Amino acid sequence: MCFGPFKRICNWGPLTALVIIKIITLMSIHCSRQWWSPNKSALSDISFIVFITFSGLTLYHFINSIYEGPGYLPFNWVPENENDCQFLQFCTVCQGYKAPRSHHCRKCGRCILKMDHHCPWINNCVGHYNHGYFTAFLASAVAGCCVSTYIMVKWLLTVFSTRPLPFQPPSVFIVVSVLFSIGLSIGVVIAVGMLLYFQIHAIIKNQTGIECWILEKANYRRSTTAEQFVHPYSKNWLFNIRQVLSWHCSAPGDGINWPVVEGCDQYTLTREQLAQKQEKRKRAKRYRVIARATGSWVPIGHGLKVLCSPPITDEARIKLEIGDTVIVTRWRNNWLFGEKESLTVITDGKDNRIRGWFPRPCAIPVNSEKDKDLDNYFENDLDVQYLIPNVSPTSKSMQTELNYDHSVQKVSVGNKKKNK
Numbered sequence: 369m370c371f372g373p374f375k376r377i378c379n380w381g382p383l384t385a386l387v388i389i390k391i392i393t394l395m396s397i398h399c400s401r402q403w404w405s406p407n408k409s410a411l412s413d414i415s416f417i418v419f420i421t422f423s424g425l426t427l428y429h430f431i432n433s434i435y436e437g438p439g440y441l442p443f444n445w446v447p448e449n450e451n452d453c454q455f456l457q458f459c460t461v462c463q464g465y466k467a468p469r470s471h472h473c474r475k476c477g478r479c480i481l482k483m484d485h486h487c488p489w490i491n492n493c494v495g496h497y498n499h500g501y502f503t504a505f506l507a508s509a510v511a512g513c514c515v516s517t518y519i520m521v522k523w524l525l526t527v528f529s530t531r532p533l534p535f536q537p538p539s540v541f542i543v544v545s546v547l548f549s550i551g552l553s554i555g556v557v558i559a560v561g562m563l564l565y566f567q568i569h570a571i572i573k574n575q576t577g578i579e580c581w582i583l584e585k586a587n588y589r590r591s592t593t594a595e596q597f598v599h600p601y602s603k604n605w606l607f608n609i610r611q612v613l614s615w616h617c618s619a620p621g622d623g624i625n626w627p628v629v630e631g632c633d634q635y636t637l638t639r640e641q642l643a644q645k646q647e648k649r650k651r652a653k654r655y656r657v658i659a660r661a662t663g664s665w666v667p668i669g670h671g672l673k674v675l676c677s678p679p680i681t682d683e684a685r686i687k688l689e690i691g692d693t694v695i696v697t698r699w700r701n702n703w704l705f706g707e708k709e710s711l712t713v714i715t716d717g718k719d720n721r722i723r724g725w726f727p728r729p730c731a732i733p734v735n736s737e738k739d740k741d742l743d744n745y746f747e748n749d750l751d752v753q754y755l756i757p758n759v760s761p762t763s764k765s766m767q768t769e770l771n772y773d774h775s776v777q778k779v780s781v782g783n784k785k786k787n788k
Contacts, residue, residue, distance in 0.1 A: 376434055381488035385430065388552055389509075393423045395549035396516040398542075399523035402535040415519055422512030429505035430490070432617070438495020439481035439623045441470050455635035457642065467624045468638050469496075469601075471578055481623030484576040488682070500617035503571065506564040513553040513560075520550050574601045574608035579637070586640050589647070597640065600632035648697050655694045655706065655731035663687035663726075670727040674702045684724035694731060702728050 377383070400416045445464035447453060456465040459472050462479045466472065471483040473493050482496035494502045524546060527538060538546075570580060579599075586597035602608055607627075612619065628634065661667070663685045667674055679700055686708060688694065698705035708722040 373435070376491055379488075379491040381491050382430075382434060385489045388556065389423075389426060389430070392513060392516050392549055392553050392556070395546055396423075396519050399546060400519050402523065415515060419512060419515040419519060422508050422515060425508040426505060426512050429501050429508055429617070432501040433487075433490045433494070433498045433505050434492055436498040436501055438483065438493040438499075439497040440476075441467055441479035441481055441624075445479075452635065455638050455642070457638070457645070466638075468626060468634055469576065469579070470623075482576060483578060484570075485578070486682075496619050496621075496623035499571075499612050500614060500619060503564070503567050503613060504617055506560055506567060510557055510561045510564055513556040517550060517553045517557065520546050520553070524550070571612045572605050572608055573599070574603075574611055575599065582637065582641060582644065585644055589644070598629065598632060598636075600628040600636040601626055603627070603629055652695055652697050654709070654734045655696050655704065656734045657688045657690055657692040657694065657731045659730045660690055661686065661688040661726040661730045663724075667727050670729050671702075674727045674729065677702045679703050679705070679725050681725075686722050686724035686726050688726055688730060693734070694726070696731075696733075700728075704728050704731065 377386075396419055397416075400412065400419065441462065441464065443462050443464055445462070445467065447456065447465060447467070453465055456467070458464070459466055459479050461472060461477065464479070466479055467481070469482040470479050472479045473483060473486050475486050476493055480493045480495045482499070484494040484499060486493045487502070490498075490502070492498070524543075527533065527543065570577065575583065583597065583599055590597060601611075610620075625634065628636065659670075662669075665678070665685055667685075677700070683705070688708065693709040694704070694706040695709055696704045696706035703725050704727075705725050706723070710721065
């Protein structure tokens with residue numbers, strides 16, 4: 369049973385990551401030691417030392433990413449100037465206002481400073497205080513696995529060569545284990561390397577994963593005008609990098625007050641978020657469930673189109689019964705994102721709302737007088753949580769959301785004509 373400091377690491381994500389790290393490390397050391405002795409060479413010495421260094425850095429930064437944490441906004445937080453509250457969103461769970469760049473994570477149950485995303489591999493959010501450690505962890509893992517792949521492939525080529533082996537012939541189990549480790553190592557280089565690329569790209573622009581989505585919507589809202597939204601935190605690439613990366617991986621600042629570009633203030637982005645939230649309320653539609661949704665990530669029973677076009681996000685899939693009503697705020701071709709309508713929102717300081725994606729065939733829009741009170745229903749709404757790093761919907765998806773009201777009206781008019 370996990371308790372105390374081990375509670376954070378006793379989760380499938382960190383444990384899986386540690387198992388992968390240990391398998392690659394042990395097999396690389398085994399291959400390197402056999403390849404090293406008795407035929408010593410400078411190349412084998414260097415590769416072994418470099419691998420051990422990267423392996424140690426990977427573990428060090430991984431542990432620090434977990435236990436350093438992203439930094440949490442204090443409960444009941446209020447800005448120093450109470451007049452600034454009008455520019456901020458209120459968190460009904462933490463009972464305080466959300467500072468600029470802060471977002472509430474439902475998985476952590478807290479408002480996170482400069483939240484980037486919630487990472488299941490570290491069982492924690494990536495935010496202000498651990499963003500540098502997390503990026504260094506990704507870089508160390510990719511570099512270490514590149515060296516590891518080189519060591520194990522060279523060992524394998526030596527085993528299958530026609531020359532006499534400089535060590536005792538390995539068993540079939542060892543050979544299979546090395547092949548498996550090579551596959552793991554290459555997989556880490558590809559998957560983690562892609563995540564590292566997106567992280568570095570975002571760091572250079574001084575954007576978090578959530579802010580990338582907010583800025584895309586901000587520019588789309590102004591696409592028909594000459595106005596362009598200015599990201600208030602991006603000064604120049606060198607300044608942006610220093611806001612996250614350093615030799616000691618410690619982030620500057622308190623995570624609440626931020627340096628901004630000329631012409632912007634601390635609440636430039638939060639005012640844009642409030643405007644986007646207002647638009648979200650206007651787009652919201654009430655749906656009635658006509659077919660049961662199991663909440664499965666692989667909904668086989670709802671057709672091939674639904675199965676082959678899931679939303680690219682780690683947000684929840686929700687379970688719905690026939691007759692339930694859902695407040696839908698996002699649309700995809702074959703999926704809907706909404707919140708199950710309920711009178712109870714906050715209980716014992718916890719957000720108990722049921723929100724997530726479900727197959728579009730499960731529900732139909734409800735055109736009724738009830739839709740007029742949606743603004744009241746959203747009074748206790750938290751800001752929309754987007755927890756997938758560096759993946760944002762395309763402009764086509766946004767167009768679907770923004771023009772959905774018109775499509776519903778057309779369907780309604782067509783149904784009235786048929787009835788006549």
